[in-house]
Amino acid sequence: MFKITIDNILIEVEEGTTILQAARMIGGKVVPPAMCYYTGLKGSGGKCRSCLVKVAKGSAKDPRPMPKLVASCSTPVQDGMVVENTTSAEVQEARKGVVEFLLINHPLDCPVCDQAGECDLQDLSYGFGMEETNTREPRREYPVVDIGPLIKLHMNRCIHCYRCVLAAEQLTKKRAHGMLYRGDTMEISTFIQTAIDNDFSGNMIDVCPVGALTDKTFRFKSRVWFLNPMNAHRECSKCSGKVTAWMFGNEIYRITGRKDQFGEVEEFICNECRFEKKDINDWVIDGPRKIKRQSVISSNHYEELKKGSIIHPIEGTTEPQE
Amino acid sequence: MGRAILLDKVNIPGIRAFEVYRAHGGYKPVDKGLREMTAAQVQQEVIKSGLRGRGGAGFPTGLKWSFLDRKSDKPRYLVCNADESEPGTFKDRYLMEKLPHLLIEGLILSSYALGVKTCYIYIRGEFKYLVGILETAIREAKKNNYLGERILGTDFSLEIYVHPGAGAYICGEETALLESLEGKRGNPRIKPPFPAYKGVYDCPTVVNNVETLATVAPIISMGGETYAGIGTGKSTGTKLISACGNINKPGVYEIEMGLPTEDFIYSEEYCGGMKNDRMLKAVIPGGSSVPILPADLILNTAKGQPRLITYESLSEGEFESGSMLGSGGFIVFDEDACIVRNTWNLTRFYRHESCGQCSPCREGTGWMEKILYRIEHGQGRMSDIDLLVRIAKNIEGNTICPLGDAAAWPVASAIRHFRGEFEAHINVPCTMYNGQMKEERAL
Ligand SMILES: Cc1cc2nc3c(=O)[nH]c(=O)nc-3n(C[C@H](O)[C@H](O)[C@H](O)COP(=O)(O)O)c2cc1C
Numbered sequence: 090m091f092k093i094t095i096d097n098i099l100i101e102v103e104e105g106t107t108i109l110q111a112a113r114m115i116g117g118k119v120v121p122p123a124m125c126y127y128t129g130l131k132g133s134g135g136k137c138r139s140c141l142v143k144v145a146k147g148s149a150k151d152p153r154p155m156p157k158l159v160a161s162c163s164t165p166v167q168d169g170m171v172v173e174n175t176t177s178a179e180v181q182e183a184r185k186g187v188v189e190f191l192l193i194n195h196p197l198d199c200p201v202c203d204q205a206g207e208c209d210l211q212d213l214s215y216g217f218g219m220e221e222t223n224t225r226e227p228r229r230e231y232p233v234v235d236i237g238p239l240i241k242l243h244m245n246r247c248i249h250c251y252r253c254v255l256a257a258e259q260l261t262k263k264r265a266h267g268m269l270y271r272g273d274t275m276e277i278s279t280f281i282q283t284a285i286d287n288d289f290s291g292n293m294i295d296v297c298p299v300g301a302l303t304d305k306t307f308r309f310k311s312r313v314w315f316l317n318p319m320n321a322h323r324e325c326s327k328c329s330g331k332v333t334a335w336m337f338g339n340e341i342y343r344i345t346g347r348k349d350q351f352g353e354v355e356e357f358i359c360n361e362c363r364f365e366k367k368d369i370n371d372w373v374i375d376g377p378r379k380i381k382r383q384s385v386i387s388s389n390h391y392e393e394l395k396k397g398s399i400i401h402p403i404e405g406t407t408e409p410q411e
Numbered sequence: 412m413g414r415a416i417l418l419d420k421v422n423i424p425g426i427r428a429f430e431v432y433r434a435h436g437g438y439k440p441v442d443k444g445l446r447e448m449t450a451a452q453v454q455q456e457v458i459k460s461g462l463r464g465r466g467g468a469g470f471p472t473g474l475k476w477s478f479l480d481r482k483s484d485k486p487r488y489l490v491c492n493a494d495e496s497e498p499g500t501f502k503d504r505y506l507m508e509k510l511p512h513l514l515i516e517g518l519i520l521s522s523y524a525l526g527v528k529t530c531y532i533y534i535r536g537e538f539k540y541l542v543g544i545l546e547t548a549i550r551e552a553k554k555n556n557y558l559g560e561r562i563l564g565t566d567f568s569l570e571i572y573v574h575p576g577a578g579a580y581i582c583g584e585e586t587a588l589l590e591s592l593e594g595k596r597g598n599p600r601i602k603p604p605f606p607a608y609k610g611v612y613d614c615p616t617v618v619n620n621v622e623t624l625a626t627v628a629p630i631i632s633m634g635g636e637t638y639a640g641i642g643t644g645k646s647t648g649t650k651l652i653s654a655c656g657n658i659n660k661p662g663v664y665e666i667e668m669g670l671p672t673e674d675f676i677y678s679e680e681y682c683g684g685m686k687n688d689r690m691l692k693a694v695i696p697g698g699s700s701v702p703i704l705p706a707d708l709i710l711n712t713a714k715g716q717p718r719l720i721t722y723e724s725l726s727e728g729e730f731e732s733g734s735m736l737g738s739g740g741f742i743v744f745d746e747d748a749c750i751v752r753n754t755w756n757l758t759r760f761y762r763h764e765s766c767g768q769c770s771p772c773r774e775g776t777g778w779m780e781k782i783l784y785r786i787e788h789g790q791g792r793m794s795d796i797d798l799l800v801r802i803a804k805n806i807e808g809n810t811i812c813p814l815g816d817a818a819a820w821p822v823a824s825a826i827r828h829f830r831g832e833f834e835a836h837i838n839v840p841c842t843m844y845n846g847q848m849k850e851e852r853a854l
């Protein structure tokens with residue numbers, strides 16, 4: 090067992106645990122936000138840099154601090170390690186920078202986005218973002234690509250976290266989708282626009298932290314905060330059949346995996362459960378799903394903000410030149 | 412006079428051919444190493460030599476070799492990094508083109524020291540014409556029993572394969588290179604684990620630069636201690652410098668470490684002074700990724716000492732007033748060069764070459780490029796300059812691989828030393844290139 094201190098809280102964890110996992114065991118404010126790491130997906134993490142923390146002391150044996158901030162999701166703990174997250178101004182500053190980077194090319198179309206209310210990027214922005222925008226460059230736009238009848242891809246909203254690529258690789262038999270090009274023109278696409286059709290492709294919707302991959306069968310049907318999440322199950326030959334049914338009255342609007350407080354599903358579910366079983370008689374309803382309301386779904390979340398999010402005009406002009 | 416250790420044979424006609432190379436003392440170091448020394452002794456000489464990596468970071472080569480996981484029962488690999496794509500750096504290309512057998516010698520000796528049976532040369536895709544040269548050299552060496560099974564009758568066997576890249580700067584970063592070598596998309600890996608434990612195909616691997624590995628041959632030939640006697644301080648031996656820009660004699664020069672930059676720029680032996688007798692304005696001394704220095708700071712350090720071409724001297728003053736030796740790409744600007752335009756151009760390169768994995772680099776390089784494009788074209792605002800500094804700071808140190816830093820430093824240093832020039836561009840399209848502006852695009 091290794092002893093590690095995060096934001097002055099001491100915890101004992103097993104060897105091989107990452108800093109992020111250790112912080113999640115403590116819970117609450119010390120947990121760094123994770124936009125690309127996903128426990129159920131091998132090789133995820135390290136990319137978005139929103140989980141950066143400072144290692145003030147490397148280990149009991151080698152107490153030197155690490156020279157750079159490290160990604161907590163992919164850095165294993167050492168015995169005697171001291172980590173600073175909320176207590177480090179440097180970390181807060183860097184995280185603010187990461188949020189800004191994730192937003193400069195984001196279309197900010199939350200009003201018409203199905204993910205609004207349960208979007209990790211919204212949460213991240215409310216939690217750590219700035220109140221004004223500093224960019225006036227044109228935002229990146231991708232050509233629209235149709236990836237089939239079940240999943241809607243909005244490439245403009247993508248934050249390139251790779252989760253869906255890993256999900257496609259690890260959950261489905263044949264990967265028909267991946268990352269094309271590089272740098273800021275990088276793009277998720279199904280190769281040669283082959284429609285993704287296999288039994289577990291729908292999980293890409295659940296792992297996507299933003300509204301880049303959404304459920305076509307639920308498109309524009311309802312705001313998520315108007316629906317009641319209920320635990321439901323059925324006999325299924327392909328998956329566990331344990332899902333969350335999002336209901337309005339007696340109607341099922343959509344089916345998702347059962348997400349925990351960190352937005353990760355307990356189990357991946359099959360496409361039949363997700364897309365085809367929308368009748369209340371298909372399911373045994375177990376009762377309300379207790380969602381830890383860390384998301385903007387919970388309206389109280391706004392109360393902690395000092396100021397409203399006003400977009401300040403820069404230097405007297407909001408008109409982009411040319 | 413500089414001492415030629417690497418390029419001593421470069422002017423001999425036909426030196427690319429094995430017979431000619433052999434006739435001029437070639438492969439003697441290999442004979443010596445394999446016949447008279449143990450693997451550990453070869454490594455010991457490299458440690459003694461004080462050789463530091465020539466690929467950019469300057470990490471001590473002997474130390475890197477000692478990290479190689481020798482307990483693992485998996486095969487070990489040596490990978491020669493010949494991806495040389497850094498703007499301003501063209502020394503490895505020269506070395507491989509002129510003296511392919513020198514590199515082969517270095518690879519044989521290094522593989523012997525490391526206990527490696529398979530060695531890859533990962534070569535930049537655009538260097539297609541070099542693939543043939545290297546493969547011919549490998550074939551010749553094999554015919555003469557310097558490669559293949561039981562080299563020179565010893566127990567040591569080695570195969571060298573040349574693997575061309577597909578045109579990405581990022582594949583020069585060692586872990587992206589390994590991904591690419593495995594046939595995957597060239598995304599840098601998250602470290603740890605380091606290649607010394609999990610490199611290519613998850614096996615222990617050493618990645619070194621072409622020049623680093625080539626230097627192992629003269630080190631074995633003259634002995635590590637003799638080599639360490641050349642140069643100054645922790646910068647031992649000689650270094651290939653590729654000089655370009657507004658100078659009279661651009662080209663690749665071998666210099667003894669410790670040569671003053673002033674001598675390098677103005678002496679007839681090297682750059683031959685500034686072209687058309689213009690004034691020196693600035694130098695990027697180590698390839699496009701290192702900070703730019705204005706004329707006074709490249710010739711003398713902030714403390715007034717002459718600036719020398721060594722790892723220590725070039726980085727003296729850190730980011731305030733120093734730079735880095737980097738990969739030895741020496742880019743010289745005269746008074747007519749526009750720093751803003753140059754910075755924009757470099758940023759365009761990094762934007763294009765970012766692999767796109769991590770947010771600060773993917774988004775930050777593109778953002779900086781768009782802002783610099785506007786400034787260069789007279790559409791900037793005063794606040795853009797501080798914004799650039801802030802973006803560079805938010806990228807630096809927060810990325811997966813050093814490409815993020817490499818993109819941030821040129822911008823931060825150009826603004827630090829030439830702020831006035833950026834300010835002069837605000838609202839005024841660049842005057843230095845009036846009438847030459849070809850690339851138009853929507854802002
Ligand atoms: C973006 C990037 C590009 C690089 N390109 C090269 C290259 O073209 N050639 C090279 O030898 N090293 C390059 N490097 C450095 C390598 O990662 C690695 O440090 C080097 O090959 C180690 O060799 P050395 O120890 O002999 O210097 C690059 C690094 C980065 C971050």
Ligand code: SF4
Pocket residue numbers: 246247248249250251252253254277293296297298299301302
């Ligand atoms: S589509 Fe979603 S899951 Fe896939 S990379 Fe983009 S943001 Fe991540």
Ligand code: SF4
Pocket residue numbers: 581598599764765766767768769770772773810811812813814815
């Ligand atoms: S720093 Fe840039 S090039 Fe390096 S891994 Fe991140 S996005 Fe890719």
Ligand code: FES
Pocket residue numbers: 122123124125126134135136137138139140141160161162163
């Ligand atoms: S969650 Fe750690 S880098 Fe994205």
